[in-house]
Amino acid sequence: MGWIKLDLDRTLGTVDRGIFGGFIEHLGRCIYGGVFDEGSPLSDEQGFRRDVLEAARRLQIPLLRWPGGNFVSAYHWWDGIGPREQRPRRPDPAWDSVESNRFGTDEYIAYCRELGTEPYICLNMGTGTLDEACAWVEYCNGTRDTYWANRRRENGHEQPYGVRYWGLGNEMYGEWQVGSLSADEYVAKARQWALALRRIDPDIKLVACGLNGWSDWDRTVIDGLVKYVDFYSIHIYTGTSDYWSNVLSPHQAERALRTCKALLDRARYLQEVDHTVDVAYDEWNVWYRHFDDGLEERYDLSDALAVATYGNAFIRHCQTVKIANLAQMVNAIAPIFTSPDGLFLQTIYHPLRLAAEHSQEIALDAHVECDTVEYADPEQPERREYRIADLGPFALLDVAATRDRSGQRVVLSVVNRSAETAVKAMVSLGDVQPVGGVVSRSVQGDSPRTENSFDEPAAVDVVETRFGVSAATFEYEFAPYSYTQLDIEIGAGR
Numbered sequence: 001m002g003w004i005k006l007d008l009d010r011t012l013g014t015v016d017r018g019i020f021g022g023f024i025e026h027l028g029r030c031i032y033g034g035v036f037d038e039g040s041p042l043s044d045e046q047g048f049r050r051d052v053l054e055a056a057r058r059l060q061i062p063l064l065r066w067p068g069g070n071f072v073s074a075y076h077w078w079d080g081i082g083p084r085e086q087r088p089r090r091p092d093p094a095w096d097s098v099e100s101n102r103f104g105t106d107e108y109i110a111y112c113r114e115l116g117t118e119p120y121i122c123l124n125m126g127t128g129t130l131d132e133a134c135a136w137v138e139y140c141n142g143t144r145d146t147y148w149a150n151r152r153r154e155n156g157h158e159q160p161y162g163v164r165y166w167g168l169g170n171e172m173y174g175e176w177q178v179g180s181l182s183a184d185e186y187v188a189k190a191r192q193w194a195l196a197l198r199r200i201d202p203d204i205k206l207v208a209c210g211l212n213g214w215s216d217w218d219r220t221v222i223d224g225l226v227k228y229v230d231f232y233s234i235h236i237y238t239g240t241s242d243y244w245s246n247v248l249s250p251h252q253a254e255r256a257l258r259t260c261k262a263l264l265d266r267a268r269y270l271q272e273v274d275h276t277v278d279v280a281y282d283e284w285n286v287w288y289r290h291f292d293d294g295l296e297e298r299y300d301l302s303d304a305l306a307v308a309t310y311g312n313a314f315i316r317h318c319q320t321v322k323i324a325n326l327a328q329m330v331n332a333i334a335p336i337f338t339s340p341d342g343l344f345l346q347t348i349y350h351p352l353r354l355a356a357e358h359s360q361e362i363a364l365d366a367h368v369e370c371d372t373v374e375y376a377d378p379e380q381p382e383r384r385e386y387r388i389a390d391l392g393p394f395a396l397l398d399v400a401a402t403r404d405r406s407g408q409r410v411v412l413s414v415v416n417r418s419a420e421t422a423v424k425a426m427v428s429l430g431d432v433q434p435v436g437g438v439v440s441r442s443v444q445g446d447s448p449r450t451e452n453s454f455d456e457p458a459a460v461d462v463v464e465t466r467f468g469v470s471a472a473t474f475e476y477e478f479a480p481y482s483y484t485q486l487d488i489e490i491g492a493g494r
Helices: 050-057 070-074 105-115 130-141 147-154 183-200 216-225 243-248 251-270 301-316 349-358
Strands: 002-005 011-014 063-066 090-092 097-099 118-122 165-167 205-208 231-238 278-286 321-326 336-339 342-345 362-364 367-369 397-403 409-416 423-428 438-444 461-467 473-478 482-489
Touching: 002 397, 050 105, 050 336, 050 342, 063 105, 063 321, 105 118, 105 130, 130 147, 130 183, 183 205, 183 216, 205 216, 216 231, 216 251, 231 251, 243 301, 251 278, 251 301, 278 301, 301 321, 301 349, 301 397, 301 409, 301 438, 301 482, 349 409, 349 438, 349 461, 349 482, 473 482
Parallel strands: 002 423, 063 118, 118 165, 165 205, 205 231, 231 278, 278 321
Antiparallel strands: 002 367, 011 362, 090 097, 336 342, 362 397, 397 409, 409 482, 423 473, 438 461, 438 482
């Protein structure tokens, strides 16, 4: 028998809605044939797939990153504005494809508005120039009688877009990136860009390009840019065919967040930086099966448990991470998978939706007691990010807890990583008694390897039940290989 103990006054901080962000890149069928499908009977007059929009809206995405990713490092944004039939087709060296430029800045902003999300544009620091970056900010945010602001108006958009979030390049440390740089080169370039971009619009928020939070690149870049940026990005993907490695590797994200916060705190202290610099974990997901052919990963239930664990980690580290962007939204390593005739929701969609819909504003410091599992790293891990044995032993139950500001509602998010058995736990609310029933929402399937598909779209689905509770402590049995939310009504006047 395990225990999950909560004290509603023992808080970790405020959960920023930015952690439920998304990402779309010109990669495979993410944009063309996913988000944007001209001529399809499933698309609206703008070319946006209506079924994808409906599914994406349920994810309540607050911030949508675009246009890349690797793609952005050879992308010239002005190719994607003006009449579509006049836009040039360009080779895309990032993904060895051809870019039609039929989905550009204006289409992206229109999509964000349809989705009800805020735009986050990543700048081309590979083949792009500072003039080009300044022009992009002017096109999106300019209010005066200037060339690029007027070009936006000529294209039918009188009012400025007000894009607040701008990324200073993507993964500029990697040789796979067009125009990659050393850390010192990147600092010099990004510092120059930051100063110039703020002269175009002093209200923008800038995101520096980080690696994994603990590398030499991270220390150099944080030390060099902490005065000039508002966010520092990190990217870590996990995923492997080994069940235990797959469901436990997301804890590597917690290592990254701890070490990155320490580097940021150190730099801010030594340089007397008054403004905060938070983490933007602006690419994350389970990804290990497909590295070509559009990255069309097909997810099973174990992947959904890993995704849920990432979500729990972001809540537990809410003082550090304010933005997180799942890569990506449609078809390419994505929760939504389309065909010309429709779509189905992959297994990972369900924990993403539940977390976005029901997580509350205040993170609680949950105390967990349950059986643990030891994990030994393989002698030659597929990627360094899978080396996690030193983070264990790992509790079978991974738990995050949130409550609303008034203390009337508590939501527990629990991943049972056991591949074989249910885990019973006593849930204690301290001296607070529920006033209503408990709603349980559980993502379940027949086995950890169960996938959704067009033929079986609900093989992994959400099972929702309600039960009564009459005491501050109650017992709940978490099904094996499941993600469960317990939504508990506390009521006023506690």
